[in-house]
Amino acid sequence: MRIVVVSDTHMPKKAKQLPMILKRDLEDCDFIIHAGDWQTVDLYHHLLQYAPTIGVTGNVDGPELKSLLNLKEIFRAGDFRIGIVHGHGTGKTTEKRAIEAFAEDAVDCIIYGHSHIPVLKENNGVIIFNPGSPTDKRRQKEFSYGILTIGERIEAKHIFFEDKQ
Template identity: 55%
Template sequence: MKITVLSDTHMTRGGKKFPEVLVKDLEESELIIHAGDFQTVEIFNSLKEYGELTAVAGNVDEEELKQILPTKTTRVLHGINIGIVHGDGKGKTTEKRAEEAFSNEAVDLIIFGHSHIPYLRYHQGVLLFNPGSPADKRRQPAYSHGVLTIEDESSWSIHHKFYT
């Protein structure tokens, strides 16, 4: 199973389009996971056109999105427990806030966003993954998103795709 993972699309400025490398992954994926900050309902709807979408609301999403999307959610895919949260808030690091959002839940992977900084590290046996941003890289050297591949609960991997 191929899953495209993204966050912080922030694509309202200047009629931006999704980068071709992202579009290719979206077209090939069985599922899309978005960790918040679509910014607009139009971006949310355009991603749904590519297929099944699991998503959470981010801090800069339009009010309509905040009303229809949860602030955090979990999905179990082929035995892998995945927590999804945007990661915004006050105090602590984005990674710590994401980790604490699922402190009372048994998850294998936490997908989060907010910082726009690609992140891939284990914390206390749980893999934390921030895909970065495909449209607003801020001070990062490249735009990015993630690809999660699941064969079964004992064989899965996630990695970043970087592009300029």
């Protein structure tokens, strides 16, 4: 199973369309995970044209998205449970808030966004993954998104690129 992971797309404010490199991966995936800050519901409907899309709302998402999506999700992929949260809030770091959101849940991977900073690490046997942003790199050197490959284990990787066209 191949899952494309995105966050913080902020569309249409930061981009009118998804980058071509991302579109190519979307054409060949089984699921899409979006960790919030879509900005409008249009992107949600667009992603559904590629594959089933699981997502959460972020701090810039409006009422229409909030009526469709939750603040937190747990998605089952094969034998694994993937926690999804945006990570916004007060106090602590974004990563710590994301980890705490699943403190009472048995998950194998936590996906979060908000910071626009790509992260891939392990914490107490749980993969911690922030895909970064494919449209708003902020202070990062490159734009990014992620790919999860689900088999006998979860393999997570970032796709980094310089041009969001």
